[in-house]
Amino acid sequence: MSAFALTVTCRSTxxxxxxxSTYLAENGCNITDSAQFDDRETGNFFMRVSFNSETGTTLEQLSDG
Structure with missing residues (x-):
């Protein structure tokens, strides 16, 4: 089982x-930890998600998606 951490920074929407979470679940991944917040002053969104690939999905396959 492979463990990964995803960080996201983008405009909040x-x-x-x-x-x-839907993308990760559809690709055989299980989220083990998640934290996110909006910065209301800048309008940005930040997220960090730790997850395991339970089906052998590779980093390359996830990145291509």
């Missing part, structure tokens, strides 16, 4: 957390 509705659905980011849902999109990321």
């Amino acid at each position: 509705r659905g980011i957390v849902a999109a990321i």
Whole structure:
């Protein structure tokens, strides 16, 4: 089982957390830890997600998606 950490920085918008968690689940990954926040002053969104690939999905396969 491979363990990964994903960091995200982007403009804040509705659905980011849902999109990321859905993508990971659809690719055989299980989220083990997640933290996120919006910076209301800049309008940016920040997220860090730790997850395991339970089906052997590689970093390259995840990056291509």
